Amino acid sequence: MRTTFDAAQTVMNPDLYRLQPYPFQKLAALFSAVTPNPDYRAISLSIGEPRHATPQFIKDALINNLGGLANYPTTAGSAELRGAIADWLARRYGIPTPDFKTQVLPVNGSREALFAFAQTVIDRTQPNPAVICPNPFYQIYEGAALLGGATPYFLNNLPEEDFALNFAQLPEAVWQRTQLIYVCSPGNPTGRVMPLSEWKTLFEMSDRYGFVIASDECYSEIYFDEAPLGVLQAAQRLGRSDYRNLVVFSSLSKRSNVPGMRSGFVAGDAKLIEKFTLYRTYHGSAMNPAIQAASTAAWNDEAHVAENRRLYAEKFARVTAILKDVLPVTLPDAAFYLWIRTPIADTAFALTLYRDYNVTVLPGSYLARSSQGLNPGENFVRLALVASIEETTEAAQRIAKFMSKL
DSSP: OOOOOOOOOOOOOOGGGGGOOOOHHHHHHHTTTTOOOOOOOOOEOOSSSOOOOOHHHHHHHHHHGGGGGGGGOOOOOOOHHHHHHHHHHHHHTTTTOTTTTTTTEEEEEHHHHHHHHHHHOOOSSSSSOEEEEEOOOHHHHHHHHHTTTTTEEEEEOOOGTOOOOOOSSOHHHHHHHHEEEEEEETTTTTOOOOOOOHHHHHHHHHHHHOOEEEEEOOTTTBBSSSSOOHHHHHHHHHTTTOTEEEEEEEEEHHTTTOGGGGEEEEEEEEEHHHHHHHHHHSSSSSOHHHHHHHHHHOOOTTHHHHHHHHHHHHHHHHHHHHHHHHHHHOSSBBSSSEEOOOOOOOOHHHHHHHHHHOOOOOOGGGGGGTTTTBOOOTEEEEOOOSHHHHHHHHHHHHHHHHHOOO
C-alpha cells in the first residue's frame, strides 16, 4: 500500500505519491491485530539501531564543548573534524590521506547525506534518468531517486549468486540512462562485502556510461575477521587515485554507538564534494559544534571500536550456535545482521514468532521490491543483533523453540 494524500486539500510535490511506506510501518500493520504472548518479555531484533553503550569519552567531549552552541557552525564543518576523518580514512584503508579541504565533508549522519546527494547528481533535463539500487536495499535510496525525478531500477541480490551485484540483470537501455548507482558494502541486510573484482567491473561501467557511484559503508567497522574493502581503497588499488565519479558515505552511528548524534561524512571525488557542499549550503543544516568536537574524538580512537566488534562477535557466536540446527544461519562477512531463509512465508514467520514468543524480526520482503519477476527478500527474515548479549541469546532460544514446534 502506498502513502496517499488528499490532493483536493493539499498541493504537494507529486513525486511524494510514489513513495512506499517504510518497512517498520508495514511491520506495525502486520502486527496490528495480534497480541504477543504475555509470558515473554518483548525482544526486538527488527531495527538496526545500535544499543551498546556510548563510550564515556565521547560523552565527555560533547559536554566539554557545549560552549560551541553560541556560534553558528559552517556547512563545511571544522578543520579539526575534517582532518580527523581524512586521517582515519588513511589509517583504516591504507590510502594516501585525502585532502580534507576538498575531498571530505561532514554531514548529519549518512541517511541525510545519501538522500540529499541524489538531488545534487540527478540531471532532470535528461530524458527519464535512472538510478540503480541493490535489492534488498535501504529504502532511502529509492526515495532519493523518486524525489530526484529519476526512476529506480533494482539489481536482485540472490543467494545462488552469493548476493553479488549481477549487472547483467539490467538491459543496455537502462544503463545508458543511469546517472547514479547506490551500493552498500557491507550489505544491508546480507552482510556481504564487495570484492575487488566487482569494484573493477563497476568502475569500468561508470567510465562507459558516466554514472556516479555512491558507496554506503556505514557497517564497515563491524566485522569478524578481515576488515572490509572500501571503495576508496579499491579505487587506489585500481589506479583511480582521483576517485572520479565516486563518493563514500560513512557514519559514527554503528562504529561508535552514537546513533542519536547524527554524525557522518561523505568523501571522494573533489568535484562532487564541491557540488554537494553547495547543495548543503542551501539544504542541509550544519553540524552542531559540540557534536563536531565529540565526532573528532570518536574518529581519533580505535580502542572502543575494537571492543564494539568483540561484543558483536560474541553475540553472533552464541546465536548461530543456538540456531544452526534449526535454521540455515551463515555468519555474514560483516555488519550486525543475520539474513536467514525461512521455511514458511517471511511474513507468516515474523507474525507467528511475535504472537507466540514476543520476538520481533523483520520480513525480508519488506526490504525489497519485486524486480525481474521476483522479490528477493521473500522467505527471508532479518535479525539485527543489536541488543545485549543476554537478550539476543534469549531471543535465539525462543526462535529455536518456535522452530521445534513449527
